[in-house]
Amino acid sequence: MSKIHSRTDLTNNNLHNFVNNVESFHSTVFQKHKKIVKPTNLIYSNRKTSRDFNENKEIKEEDFEYILNNLYNSYPSAGGFYDVYSYLFINNVESYPSGIYHYNFSDEKPKCIYAGDIKAFVETANIQHEIINKSSFFILFCADTRRYIKKYGERGYRFLMLETGHISQNVINLSSSLNIGNFSCGGYLDNRYKDVLELNDYEIITHQLALGINII
Numbered sequence: 001m002s003k004i005h006s007r008t009d010l011t012n013n014n015l016h017n018f019v020n021n022v023e024s025f026h027s028t029v030f031q032k033h034k035k036i037v038k039p040t041n042l043i044y045s046n047r048k049t050s051r052d053f054n055e056n057k058e059i060k061e062e063d064f065e066y067i068l069n070n071l072y073n074s075y076p077s078a079g080g081f082y083d084v085y086s087y088l089f090i091n092n093v094e095s096y097p098s099g100i101y102h103y104n105f106s107d108e109k110p111k112c113i114y115a116g117d118i119k120a121f122v123e124t125a126n127i128q129h130e131i132i133n134k135s136s137f138f139i140l141f142c143a144d145t146r147r148y149i150k151k152y153g154e155r156g157y158r159f160l161m162l163e164t165g166h167i168s169q170n171v172i173n174l175s176s177s178l179n180i181g182n183f184s185c186g187g188y189l190d191n192r193y194k195d196v197l198e199l200n201d202y203e204i205i206t207h208q209l210a211l212g213i214n215i216i
């Protein structure tokens with residue numbers, strides 16, 4: 001009797017049972033998932049990249065805070081470090097004056113670190129600054145690499161990218177459910193941001209995500 005897998009008891013004789021078990025597991029999981037397929041699909045079908053924001057329309061305070069309160073919700077973090085944090089660049093959000101805010105995993109509210117117009121700076125840091133400057137706000141995700149690299153070596157860098165992806169998808173789903181448009185944008189100059197935010201050598205920028213009201 002030949003073994004199919006050297007590290008299990010799977011053989012030609014019990015293969016049939018094994019396949020049946022896998023199929024029945026899949027159908028059970030599928031049945032369970034059916035319950036959530038509908039609402040999730042609605043969010044997904046709404047989403048596409050926005051490149052035409054209405055600069056005159058603000059995001060409501062309530063919607064902004066809903067996104068922030070859930071941004072760091074329910075995502076996995078390699079090593080449980082949770083060292084991806086956000087800088088919020090605000091143009092047009094109700095009750096939040098223009099400027100740059102810091103917002104971390106454990107923060108209740110964003111903290112203003114610069115008050116004032118950000119558009120002139122954004123022009124120097126982004127290729128597609130016309131789009132970004134019409135958004136209501138954008139999030140610059142940054143990460144402190146130290147604990148990740150210490151524990152995982154170069155793989156820690158990959159993990160930070162994955163973690164940022166998890167958080168970004170949260171933001172995209174939350175904003176899409178509110179009919180707020182999203183623009184993932186990788187065309188920025190890291191050093192411009194690093195200088196203005198005074199990031200240290202261990203801190204990296206992991207993503208940039210702009211949100212705003214679409215011109216319909």
Ligand SMILES: Cc1cc2nc3c(=O)[nH]c(=O)nc-3n(C[C@H](O)[C@H](O)[C@H](O)COP(=O)(O)O)c2cc1C
Nearest residue numbers: 047048049050051127128183184185186187188207
């Ligand atoms: C990490 C990342 C970086 C991106 N950078 C840019 C960018 O610099 N400029 C741009 O116009 N779109 C950018 N996009 C958006 C993609 O072009 C877009 O998602 C793709 O064309 C698919 O279109 P859809 O989002 O409408 O489905 C980026 C998307 C991701 C995930």
